[in-house]
Amino acid sequence: MPDEMIWNKFFDIDLILSELQIDDKIKDLVEIGSGYGTFTIPASKKIKGKLYAYDIENEMIEKLKNKIENQKIENIVITHRDILTQTTGLQDNSIDYVMLFNILHHDSPSDFFNEAHRILKPNGKIGIIHWRSDITTPRGPELTIRPKPEQIIEWIDNTKFLVTKNPFLLEPYHYGLLITKI
Numbered sequence: 001m002p003d004e005m006i007w008n009k010f011f012d013i014d015l016i017l018s019e020l021q022i023d024d025k026i027k028d029l030v031e032i033g034s035g036y037g038t039f040t041i042p043a044s045k046k047i048k049g050k051l052y053a054y055d056i057e058n059e060m061i062e063k064l065k066n067k068i069e070n071q072k073i074e075n076i077v078i079t080h081r082d083i084l085t086q087t088t089g090l091q092d093n094s095i096d097y098v099m100l101f102n103i104l105h106h107d108s109p110s111d112f113f114n115e116a117h118r119i120l121k122p123n124g125k126i127g128i129i130h131w132r133s134d135i136t137t138p139r140g141p142e143l144t145i146r147p148k149p150e151q152i153i154e155w156i157d158n159t160k161f162l163v164t165k166n167p168f169l170l171e172p173y174h175y176g177l178l179i180t181k182i
Contacts, residue, residue, distance in 0.1 A: 007035075010139060010173055013042050019170065020127035020178055022046055022097065030054070030090070030119065031099040032083055032112060037064040039101055044076050052095075053078045054088060084111045088119055095119045098126045102174075105130070105141045109155050117160050120181040126161070128152060129176045137173045149175055 017039070022029070027049035034040045034053035044051040053076055055061050061080045068076050081089070084106075098116040106112070116126050131140030133148050140146065147155075149167030156163065156179055165178035 007139070008038055010137075011038060012170070013039060016129060016170055016174075016176065017043060017046060019165075019168065020099075020129070020176055021125065021165075022099075022127060024048055026096045028052070028095050029097040029099065030088060030095050030116075031101070032088075032115075033101065033103040034064055034078070035060050037067050039099060040064060040076060041067060041071065041073065043099065044073055047075075047097075049075065049096075051076045052088065052090065054081050054083050056080070056082050083115055084108065087115055090119045092118055093121050096121060096124050098124070100126055101129045102131060102140070104128065104147050104152060104155075105145045109147065109152075110157075113155065113157065113161070117157075117181060122181060124181045125164070126179045126181075127176065128179070129170060129174045132169075132173055132175055135173070140173070149177060152177065 022043050023046050026047040029047050030052045031040055032054050034055045040053045061078055064078055100112055131137055131146050133143055133146035160182060161179045162182055164180045167175050167177045170176050
């Protein structure tokens with residue numbers, strides 16, 4: 001990860017949360033790969049319930065813990081966990097929304113969708129953003145492993161999910177889409 005000040009300049013956070021419908025209609029939300037908390041903290045202020053933030057890196061967990069303690073945010077639950085080997089540990093059908101932001105370049109993206117499907121309530125949503133693969137960007141994974149929007153749509157099991165907002169640009173470096181559990 002680059003320096004946090006540089007990292008945060010890559011995103012229009014308010015626009016992304018708005019376009020992906022993260023608002024007060026959501027009770028509980030899961031973020032897989034919380035990193036610095038770039039989206040965690042702003043999203044926690046928009047939802048009604050708890051935000052469950054997961055990351056595999058201890059350093060990111062500690063940075064986020066310090067931020068929420070300093071800002072006295074009480075609705076974020078931080079967990080150091082590899083959800084691909086341990087799941088989230090949350091109950092089936094218990095969550096309204098899952099954020100999969102800049103994470104689907106992983107070797108097994110279907111595992112993220114399977115866990116999201118398990119924990120999402122019926123009509124629960126998955127918001128996805130990823131680095132664009134059609135341009136060079138100042139950060140992000142190698143262009144060759146970045147999923148294209150059409151690849152993500154192919155990965156989605158249409159017996160479990162419906163694309164409710166087709167891929168759209170989030171200038172300058174990202175795109176997003178929204179899917180809903182059937």
